[in-house]
Amino acid sequence: MTSGRYDAGDDASVARFYDRLAADHHLIYDDWDAATERQGRALDAVIRPAIGTAPATVLDCACGIGTQAVGLALRGHRVTGTDISPAAAARAGREAARRGLEIPVGAADMRALPFGDGTFDVVVCADNSLPHLLTDEDLLTALGEMRRVLRSDGLLLISTRPYDRIRPSRPASTAPQLHGSGSGRTVTFQLWDWYEDSGFFQPLLTARRRAAR
Numbered sequence: 431m432t433s434g435r436y437d438a439g440d441d442a443s444v445a446r447f448y449d450r451l452a453a454d455h456h457l458i459y460d461d462w463d464a465a466t467e468r469q470g471r472a473l474d475a476v477i478r479p480a481i482g483t484a485p486a487t488v489l490d491c492a493c494g495i496g497t498q499a500v501g502l503a504l505r506g507h508r509v510t511g512t513d514i515s516p517a518a519a520a521r522a523g524r525e526a527a528r529r530g531l532e533i534p535v536g537a538a539d540m541r542a543l544p545f546g547d548g549t550f551d552v553v554v555c556a557d558n559s560l561p562h563l564l565t566d567e568d569l570l571t572a573l574g575e576m577r578r579v580l581r582s583d584g585l586l587l588i589s590t591r592p593y594d595r596i597r598p599s600r601p602a603s604t605a606p607q608l609h610g611s612g613s614g615r616t617v618t619f620q621l622w623d624w625y626e627d628s629g630f631f632q633p634l635l636t637a638r639r640r641a642a643r
Contacts, residue, residue, distance in 0.1 A: 487508045496511060553579060
């Protein structure tokens with residue numbers, strides 16, 4: 431599988447990239463199920479002291495295949511997931527159902543969230559989703575939308591890659607991940623094309639199968 435590349439300034443191109451990636455996105459992780467539970471625990475540990483011990487209403491506005499959304503639902507929170515990729519959001523819904531969870535999901539741009547003002551206790555935008563927006567205008571629009579759908583004393587949680595640490599060396603790829611065994615072994619990695627003018631990169635993710643020797 432090779433998911434291809436996208437034009438960061440073209441919303442349709444970004445959506446197509448992640449649509450193609452959705453079925454194999456879990457292969458980015460060494461163990462996606464464990465990563466989902468780990469991230470759910472980490473986010474829950476931030477949410478409950480800030481919001482209270484009762485389950486929170488959470489919007490994951492860049493839910494992908496559900497890494498954070500499913501993890502938070504497993505911790506008892508009432509989660510809604512949206513993503514610019516319809517295929518990724520749909521898989522998040524299926525992953526939730528497979529675990530006996532109910533997560534409403536849908537395709538939506540974080541710059542135009544389809545919810546009323548003050549709907550959620552918490553908004554999550556994780557896994558380096560926000561840096562896909564390359565202009566100040568788009569960033570401010572997205573952040574404004576996240577703030578709008580939060581209640582007045584709500585909590586916004588954003589995570590990005592540590593660009594200050596990795597930008598000086600500009601790595602060309604991530605370390606390979608090996609999954610499976612025998613003839614079904616799969617190697618996955620990301621190739622990064624860096625933008626000279628911004629210090630950010632465009633990802634190209636590939637996965638190749640190889641037979642056992």
